Amino acid sequence: MLTLLRHCGHSFLTLRAVQTVNNSSYVTQMGKRVAVVLAGCGVYDGSEIHEASAVLIHLSRGGASVNMFAPNIDQMHVVNHLKGEPSEEKRNVLVESARLARGNIQDLAKLSAKDHDAIIFPGGFGAAKNLCSWAVQGKDCSVNDEVKAALQAFHGEGKPIGLCCISPVLAAKVFPGCEVTVGIEKDDKYPNTADTAAAISQLGCKHVNTAVGESHVDEKNNLITTAAFMCDAPIHEVFDGIGTMVQDVLKRA
Secondary structure (H helix, E strand, O other): OHHHHHHHHHHHHHHHHHHHHHHHHHHHHOOOEEEEEOOOOOOOOOOOHHHHHHHHHHHHHOOOEEEEEEOOOEOOOEEEOOOOEEEOOOOEHHHHHHHHOOOOOEEHHHOOHHHOOEEEEOOOHHHHHOOEOHHHHHHHOOEOHHHHHHHHHHHHOOOOEEEEOOOHHHHHHHOOOOEEOOOOOOOOOOOOHHHHHHHHHHOOOEEOOOOOOOOEEEOOOOEEEEOHHHOOOOHHHHHHHHHHHHHHHHHHO
């Protein structure tokens, strides 16, 4: 009996030690303040909803506190998502992003890098239409002034910047020589990666082939990128890849 008690006691102490380690690991994530920048609501003219949701879920699981932002500007255009065609409507990026943020969102002009430990940009065509003009101008695009200022501010502070799907082109345009991923080139599962990667390379940046479930870390520039829906993958694989990106962001924050 004494031997059994000693064994149980040792097992209990071992379990407590594991729990202590796990709890301390969680505590290190607590208090991480992350800014999430949205670009509207909907894959064809705003932020990709599943990507934005995945970012928020993984940040919540990581114990981070989140503030959401969007530029107070008109969308490039509005797309009828049922028909996949542009409509004659006009919509505001901040107002539409508020749908994803459940109303809890601020004008991007109010974002301060000093008040946050990291920043993340979900993808969706809005990142290439509203945050910059990549969708129509490719590598010759311009980046929204407030978006560019936010990227430069976090970069200047050495704070991690997470980007997924098409949004890594923002970094490629703002930080010459950086490393990003938008998936795997010459792979049918990544139908839009090759052309985007070529344009990224033409900007003097390095494209790194990375599978949808993975993320790439540019150590020098503290950029963490993942392919997300640049890959024709099941939604759970996209979710997991975004989780890898978020984890890397929180580790480096």
